[in-house]
Amino acid sequence: MTPADIQQAKQRFGIIGNAPGLTRAVSRALQIAPTDLSVLITGESGTGKEFFPQIIHTNSHRKHGRYIAVNCGAIPEGTIDSELFGHEKGSFTGALSDRKGYFEEADGGTIFLDEVGELPLTTQARLLRVLESGEFIKVGSSKVQKTNVRIVAATNVNMVKAIGEGKFREDLFYRLNTVPIELPPLRDRVDDILLLFRKFSNDFAEKYRMPAIQLTDDAKEALLSYRWPGNIRQLKNVTEQVSIFETSREVTAEVLLPYLPSYNIEKLPVISGHDNKDGGFQFSNEREMLYQVIFEMRKEVNELKNIVHELLANRTVPNNESLKVYGQDTTTPLSSPNIIHPVIKTYHLNDNSVSDGEIIHSENDYEEEPYTMEDIERETIRKSLERNNGKRKKTAEELKISERTLYRKIKEYNLE
Numbered sequence: 001m002t003p004a005d006i007q008q009a010k011q012r013f014g015i016i017g018n019a020p021g022l023t024r025a026v027s028r029a030l031q032i033a034p035t036d037l038s039v040l041i042t043g044e045s046g047t048g049k050e051f052f053p054q055i056i057h058t059n060s061h062r063k064h065g066r067y068i069a070v071n072c073g074a075i076p077e078g079t080i081d082s083e084l085f086g087h088e089k090g091s092f093t094g095a096l097s098d099r100k101g102y103f104e105e106a107d108g109g110t111i112f113l114d115e116v117g118e119l120p121l122t123t124q125a126r127l128l129r130v131l132e133s134g135e136f137i138k139v140g141s142s143k144v145q146k147t148n149v150r151i152v153a154a155t156n157v158n159m160v161k162a163i164g165e166g167k168f169r170e171d172l173f174y175r176l177n178t179v180p181i182e183l184p185p186l187r188d189r190v191d192d193i194l195l196l197f198r199k200f201s202n203d204f205a206e207k208y209r210m211p212a213i214q215l216t217d218d219a220k221e222a223l224l225s226y227r228w229p230g231n232i233r234q235l236k237n238v239t240e241q242v243s244i245f246e247t248s249r250e251v252t253a254e255v256l257l258p259y260l261p262s263y264n265i266e267k268l269p270v271i272s273g274h275d276n277k278d279g280g281f282q283f284s285n286e287r288e289m290l291y292q293v294i295f296e297m298r299k300e301v302n303e304l305k306n307i308v309h310e311l312l313a314n315r316t317v318p319n320n321e322s323l324k325v326y327g328q329d330t331t332t333p334l335s336s337p338n339i340i341h342p343v344i345k346t347y348h349l350n351d352n353s354v355s356d357g358e359i360i361h362s363e364n365d366y367e368e369e370p371y372t373m374e375d376i377e378r379e380t381i382r383k384s385l386e387r388n389n390g391k392r393k394k395t396a397e398e399l400k401i402s403e404r405t406l407y408r409k410i411k412e413y414n415l416e
């Protein structure tokens with residue numbers, strides 16, 4: 001692969017960065033694209049794995065065939081076999097007609113199995129069969145069908161550990177991992193951090209129609225020394241938040257640090273979040289989500305403050321109404337996104353306690369209920385699902401979390 005081929009592929013897919021590990025991964029993807037070999041892309045969450053199956057598909061002889069991306073972690077265990085391999089009418093309650101699965105739909109093309117480590121063992125057995133012989137059987141059928149699909153899979157879990165724990169079949173792992181492509185974490189691509197920041201801040205400047213954020217030297221140093229547990233996805237989120245919330249377009253380290261959770265802890269090499277059950281990245285996803293929740297709350301609080309100011313300005317109070325305030329005590333200064341004291345306050349403005357045009361400040365006029373982080377998280381997810389008509393992909397995008405995390409949270413909070 002020539003450097004020009006690699007550069008062209010990066011440009012075509014909007015891949016920013018010159019780190020040797022990234023360039024090697026692009027070169028490898030281009031090299032193996034014309035073959036039909038299975039590929040396993042590994043790397044921490046948010047490192048850009050999703051670009052690679054697309055590079056492989058568009059540079060293969062299958063490029064005119066279908067490309068189907070499946071997030072295995074986002075599909076409930078009970079329906080995944082039917083989604084992947086199809087089902088026959090009547091094979092289970094709700095199977096009102098025959099359905100083709102992705103492996104039939106993608107015949108002649110490529111399937112990207114994201115979060116492949118999340119597949120249940122029964123589905124892993126079916127997948128192994130397709131990989132070995134191209135054969136599959138629809139749910140509820142006994143007829144063996146054939147398909148010609150190239151499989152590119154990705155995972156951010158430690159597969160060796162998953163095999164050791166009996167959660168992933170070793171034979172399937174070796175079959176998928178015919179060609180491994182590994183993406184380095186952002187902390188090992190330090191030279192790319194400022195390039196990526198510039199790209200994202202320009203993109204958000206265009207999106208929100210405002211001048212791009214510029215960093216002072218100490219802010220650049222803070223970005224470079226941070227460990228980025230959520231990798232490029234986190235850098236993108238931070239850039240978006242800074243672009244939206246900061247009024248000054250020149251950002252110093254002091255302004256930036258509250259956007260970098262556990263800055264001082266993350267800088268320490270010993271605490272890299274590698275020990276939890278998903279290979280360490282679930283924690284960073286959840287933390288990212290909590291920060292997202294806090295920022296959402298700040299926005300809501302600001303909106304409410306504006307309403308209150310308007311009311312004060314007009315000196316009118318709605319009668320017989322309850323005004324529900326979700327989030328922080330509005331008297332708390334909002335200087336740091338790290339400090340939050342969530343409560344629900346319900347204000348009852350009664351006819352008896354107020355005459356027209358009067359503002360009340362009575363302690364007895366509101367009840368204060370404790371509101372836990374779980375409540376806030378559940379409520380935020382519920383509202384976002386509602387806003388997006390139950391569409392999980394859109395909801396996950398809006399909340400800036402992976403579909404896998406969303407799916408887990410939906411189960412955890414019984415939001416189905």
Ligand SMILES: Nc1ncnc2c1ncn2[C@@H]1O[C@H](COP(=O)(O)OP(=O)(O)OP(=O)(O)O)[C@@H](O)[C@H]1O
Pocket residue numbers: 014015016017043044045046047048049050051114155156196232233236402
């Ligand atoms: N090199 C890059 N240049 C520009 N944008 C990037 C780069 N790498 C990642 N991104 C962006 O970062 C975000 C996360 O990338 P992506 O979804 O591919 O991560 P991932 O490794 O698949 O994560 P997960 O394992 O959680 O699914 C996306 O918005 C993607 O466009």
